[in-house]
Amino acid sequence: MGNTFGRHFRVTTFGESHGVALGTVIDGVPAGLRVSKEDIQSEMDRRRPGQSNVTSPRTEKDEIEILSGIFEEKTTGAPVCIIVRNKDADSSKYEQIKHLFRPGHADYAFLNKYGMRDYRGGGRSSGRETLCRVAAGAVAKKIITGTKVIAYTLQVGNIRAEKIDYGEIEKNSVRCPDKTAAKKMEKLIESVKKEGDSIGGIIEVVVKNPPQGLGDPVFDKLDADIAKAILSIGAVKGIEFGSGFGAAGLKGSENNDSFYSKAGKISTRTNNAGGISGGISTGQDIIFRAVIKAPSSITKEQSTVDDKGKATKISVEGRHDPCLCPRAVPVIEHMTNIVLADAVLAQRLVRA
Amino acid sequence: MGNTFGRHFRVTTFGESHGVALGTVIDGVPAGLRVSKEDIQSEMDRRRPGQSNVTSPRTEKDEIEILSGIFEEKTTGAPVCIIVRNKDADSSKYEQIKHLFRPGHADYAFLNKYGMRDYRGGGRSSGRETLCRVAAGAVAKKIITGTKVIAYTLQVGNIRAEKIDYGEIEKNSVRCPDKTAAKKMEKLIESVKKEGDSIGGIIEVVVKNPPQGLGDPVFDKLDADIAKAILSIGAVKGIEFGSGFGAAGLKGSENNDSFYSKAGKISTRTNNAGGISGGISTGQDIIFRAVIKAPSSITKEQSTVDDKGKATKISVEGRHDPCLCPRAVPVIEHMTNIVLADAVLAQRLVRA
């Protein structure tokens, strides 16, 4: 279980890192959306490995094949299935460590859970699964036209963007909105890579012009659903909305966003709520940040044990990302698209 | 929608702050669990208002009535329904502000969503709904015997606990594991209360002796489910696991938890993962922190608008908590119980 996300726009993913293919089936796609293969492929290209010197060199083109649900470039209301075949899977590196538990990886947890594991490339726990989310998000995007999800690398290691220029994001290999910081981040990543190490970071998301009223008041609050969506991405270890962890130190009079009205439009003077109040979008920008841990796969030697509990050393070979932020940006962006599309559909149901 | 949580241990809640009653229906409770009324009531008492000088003075005893699913103090496999009648609802204070949007509250968002709202005491968006979660969590607890969820106030304003003594938690009114810090926190809360203001904080949770293998690899990762559960509590604005936001600045070699084996038991030297790897519990303590914003209801005057957009001032009267941490501790604890009980049941399904 656990391979489906969403209530109305339901995304199911399948496939393993070194299996035949990965893919997604999306149920609940409204009929009549215009979706071309290129609409999806262009988003896939932003996530695929091998796109720069700061990403994994695995040479996958991640070319999609649409199996169902789209007829003459329009969705039909039937489930949309999209697959990507694995072309450059190289399992040889995994054969030699199939009895070792890689630190930071789910090998040990998987074995405990299932009593077995597909050790090749991490199997189902591989970050490669996120390509399915990008494909689904590219379809979700068609449902929330008028709204724009902008994600970017805010921090790598201890280097933080100091200015936010959305126009810069896609111009540098780390997807940072601050040109100067971007350069430093690239250098830092290259340097840890040389050491056989890796580095963490923070991604920030701003949703411009979100519809009002998204999210439900109790368990399916919009922020709760976004939190689940984002934490379901492998390397994410935390999320905060608006003033976030900083809210601990604030008084109500400081943290409350007071309302004002201008030209007939009600708005708030501050946005400490991050655009979500009582779990429901207010219409202000939705703002959140997610922390991404350093990739667990490093060539640097680490202590570990094998599946008999015997102590040993491990150096994780393979073609890995030294920092996940650049490629996680589109993944987080598209998981957000999926949550929003789902919430937009849900909102069709709430009034008599 | 959005009033049900969990896949196998399914908790549905209903009721409004100033309505007839609130309650929960729990479906999926295994037959044969020993559950007495007192088992549930004692947990409710930890959450109820009026328990100390740092909580809301509303005098609700929150006495439960079990309507179904328990026969001769044993669960029968039928859904368990538990209700609590509202006794001390005082809607008079709300009559005068029913056309105003309280800053920080969901009034405006609700109106946009539903085209109407039950303004009395926040209606469905009230924190009073969380009593249902405590009742359900008290039942959930019976499924995860052997595991102990410990929650406590780590921080109030900028005062942070410096030592963690679990034995202290229930001894002070803020539920802080550090006696000295607790006193400072109490003073701070009393002081903001006098100003007609309120204050935020951070709650930390440690799950001792969790089963291994809980959580699913992709969307229903254990941390993703916990994040959703915790963010679905009204005032929570962020969550982080293990090294959390600090992981941004760490290298893989620093953040990875290396394995070792002792007396035949595999463990990790550090616990930066917070007990969850690849979305699956490893058996190490599960550790996370949630930030709680300051309560939105303050008597201090704030700027706002009415539902026609007219600017005005508001002072929110009523019987409110000056800091949510003390009463949020049992709520967060029991939402965690619910997630764990659900995951424990899920785990019964994964092997042939």
Place this chain on the structure above:
Amino acid sequence: MGNTFGRHFRVTTFGESHGVALGTVIDGVPAGLRVSKEDIQSEMDRRRPGQSNVTSPRTEKDEIEILSGIFEEKTTGAPVCIIVRNKDADSSKYEQIKHLFRPGHADYAFLNKYGMRDYRGGGRSSGRETLCRVAAGAVAKKIITGTKVIAYTLQVGNIRAEKIDYGEIEKNSVRCPDKTAAKKMEKLIESVKKEGDSIGGIIEVVVKNPPQGLGDPVFDKLDADIAKAILSIGAVKGIEFGSGFGAAGLKGSENNDSFYSKAGKISTRTNNAGGISGGISTGQDIIFRAVIKAPSSITKEQSTVDDKGKATKISVEGRHDPCLCPRAVPVIEHMTNIVLADAVLAQRLVRA
């Protein structure tokens, strides 16, 4: 599990025949529907025991209490909880047979399933649970205004209605649309009752003016959902749509409903499909029939065994219905309302 029905209009029921109360929580009720207590109570009165000489004499008024979700006689979008307290439960008759398996009842099956059972009045397996469905159906009805679900007793024993006059249905105690047949049915029921026996029957449902396009093409076909809804009522042992089991003997050229157009409106000359084609409502009347077995509780002596497997005789005392049709008519009608309301909401999601 298994206590919730519906995807968008989600009805959860709880409670046992001889417990404190039974009730329903309905999630997904759109905000702004006008619903009074009387709207629901009047439907409950059609189902309650003791309404005529052909129904159980248990004297329950089944008075509802609305706990949540309705404010000033309008739904708010919050879950609606309605409960009915058991007033006339008499468990004394059950004490003496608590170790016996009543033929036709679920006693044996329950014990095997749960390893225990609440033997009082059948516990959760009692037909009394259906009162919750009527309450929920009364709310569902508000969503499908313009459509009318008409249910009636078509057959009791081997007596079948020969004419269908909807105006007659509520005028006789068996709810048969044929006045003459109704009298014969009443006599038959009284006669089997005197023998300490009971009798089966068939209920037919006609949905007038259903919306077009309800139901989904694959698993959630409208007829599949209706079948599940109706078979989930205790005594129903079969269902057929349109030409039903008679279709086995028909050729395609006989069973196909050919299309014609009149005054710009497309219709079919026959309605062998029962108003559902490919799982989707066509706009023609939806027609189906459900067979209701004779009540299992009879005073006539039967052979059985106790829970140790020892052979014995049993005579089931208590206050039982000699024929379920009269009271099953409103239950089936309201389960149909629930399915239709759910499908009407689903239909809001299918187009871009």
Place this chain on the structure above:
Amino acid sequence: MGNTFGRHFRVTTFGESHGVALGTVIDGVPAGLRVSKEDIQSEMDRRRPGQSNVTSPRTEKDEIEILSGIFEEKTTGAPVCIIVRNKDADSSKYEQIKHLFRPGHADYAFLNKYGMRDYRGGGRSSGRETLCRVAAGAVAKKIITGTKVIAYTLQVGNIRAEKIDYGEIEKNSVRCPDKTAAKKMEKLIESVKKEGDSIGGIIEVVVKNPPQGLGDPVFDKLDADIAKAILSIGAVKGIEFGSGFGAAGLKGSENNDSFYSKAGKISTRTNNAGGISGGISTGQDIIFRAVIKAPSSITKEQSTVDDKGKATKISVEGRHDPCLCPRAVPVIEHMTNIVLADAVLAQRLVRA
């Protein structure tokens, strides 16, 4: 929506009759089941077209490709995706009737629902979708070892099997357990085929040695779930369990199955309940019958209208089955496997 079936063993299907491929994703498959490609392919071969003179001549081999979830012939706990590419789709026959509504088909209903339709071969409403169910059922079967689902053609037109010899079923092209009746059925089918017509029938299912305790007491009764599963197959118009529609004419004393005990095993003398009591399997054989309407596609000329409402004649060319029973037998059998596997998993959750 509506493309997923099951709660724990979750089968999602996708694909259109004349699209690129059809397939299924099964989530919730326990890890460690031995499943070979041949295990699935052999079941597909029983359903594929072109297998005899009484089935459609479309020459599809329906060769499966397993994309995920199986590693070294064992399930891994990850979702299993199986696809079949369409090889012999011939859409030319559909081009000319793309504006006509075929009587008995869902063309008209689809257009009303979605505002558009994929007219090629019925698109998503094609019976070809059922191949996905067979693939999923072949996996489900691995979960219910010890139990055997036997389905067969009981009736074609008005010819009914008079003896039930399971050994005969796979020996004749109609899958009838009565050799003599089978011959008559074959002749009848060939004769209606020559007339350009088609014919209906009845399929009976007997589940030998089912586990006790399957099904839930209220909405998810085992018979309700089976009814939904079977009615979700395109041409099925009714279902009955045990004594079925015949129960209308029976008294309680006739229809109740009385218990007896033999060699320490409790059983019932009759099986009018069809093996399900109160929605829960008793351990007796589960028995039900489904009526299958005649295929709607006939070359015989029929009256219809086009999408402008203009009256016209239609003769449906293409490669169609003259009677669905032979190929529906494995489909119904595997839908039953799916329901049982799901219920078997559900049963793991009910006891403390």
